[in-house]
Amino acid sequence: MQEIAREAGVNQALLHYYFRTKEHLAQAAFARAAAQLMPGVIAVLAGAARLEDKVAQIVALELDHLSRAPYLPGYIIGEVTHRPERARDLIAAMAGQRAEDIRPRIFGPLKADIDARVAAGTMRPIAPQSFMVNLMALCIFPFAARPMLMAMLGLDAGGFAQLIARRRDELPAFFLGALRP
Amino acid sequence: MQEIAREAGVNQALLHYYFRTKEHLAQAAFARAAAQLMPGVIAVLAGAARLEDKVAQIVALELDHLSRAPYLPGYIIGEVTHRPERARDLIAAMAGQRAEDIRPRIFGPLKADIDARVAAGTMRPIAPQSFMVNLMALCIFPFAARPMLMAMLGLDAGGFAQLIARRRDELPAFFLGALRP
DNA sequence: GTCTATATTTCGATAGAC
DNA sequence: GTCTATCGAAATATAGAC
Secondary structure (H helix, E strand, C coil): CHHHHHHHCCCHHHHHHHHCCHHHHHHHHHHHHHHCCCCCHHHHHHCCCCHHHHHHHHHHHHHHHHHHCCCHHHHHHHHHHHCCCHHHHHHHHHHCCCCCCHHHHHHHHHHHHHHHHHHHCCCCCCCHHHHHHHHHHHHHHHHHCHHHHHHHHCCCHHHHHHHHHHHHHHHHHHHHHHCCC | CHHHHHHHCCCHHHHHHHHCCHHHHHHHHHHHHHHCCCCCHHHHHHCCCCHHHHHHHHHHHHHHHHHHCCCHHHHHHHHHHHCCCHHHHHHHHHHCCCCCCHHHHHHHHHHHHHHHHHHHCCCCCCCHHHHHHHHHHHHHHHHHCHHHHHHHHCCCHHHHHHHHHHHHHHHHHHHHHHCCC
């Protein structure tokens, strides 16, 4: 709290005035962060574009956004890991206004898209959940594991940025390539 | 320290006797954990099997191991994120005895494998680093983000185990499928 | 609303008996 | 090696002036 107050340019008493307890402050900070973890992703998935374009849009959107907030995934993951009660806030934050109907809103259109392509013989079958998890993994993991990857691959900040820039180009083809029949 | 002592069935004084400071204990715990994050992965990659078999082996090995230690990725990621100085210990732990030559030992054979297949027209080009990052992402991310995914997908522990079991079957085909020419 | 000053609690480290 | 008891520091919460 001392450190936060100092960085904010105020004192602990003022933090207490606004948030009462450290836990309240942590919750408020988490809610803010969670609200921007997948900013456009859900909107894109629930939207009307072609599936191939959705993938490209999500990759670009997510990598650009996380490049500007590289600590976000690590923070969210760490917080939800250490405090399981944050899980509720997380889905609430992602869903925005409408709280509980988030899953059908995402997976309904996604499943329809996939089914149509499978029926047309232009895509191999995949569960919508797997589709989502794999896409998130490829986009988010490098940021979540950023310091680890930098150590493993011997990269500095610039090298990591280059790695992400390359992924922006490669990932859509990689991901969609995996789903070819 | 109190909590750790209680779970260990001893008291704080004994922890102090063995580890002197909290930082020493944290370091020792991290070194242990880091040593088993990618137990066989490096051995497999540096080994002599066919590339397709290496992928299948790594997926099976990693998902089985992490199923038994699901908190491991979240812990490692959190620790390295909050304390960058852990990065050194991490690569040291992964490399085992031979400390600094870990990258050529992994990426040398991997690059040769990929190049041969690209030359033969049976694989589309991919940088060894991308190969590694994508494979790690697909294997490790679901565990790192476990509580998040459980909340998003509405899974309990059993449901998550099923998700992982399905990935064991799906991932090799997904990953190798992405690399078809 | 914002501050200074302080009370209260928690935690890491240590002393010393056995 | 393992314990009980306690010190000292740090952090969180609170009181009260402005």
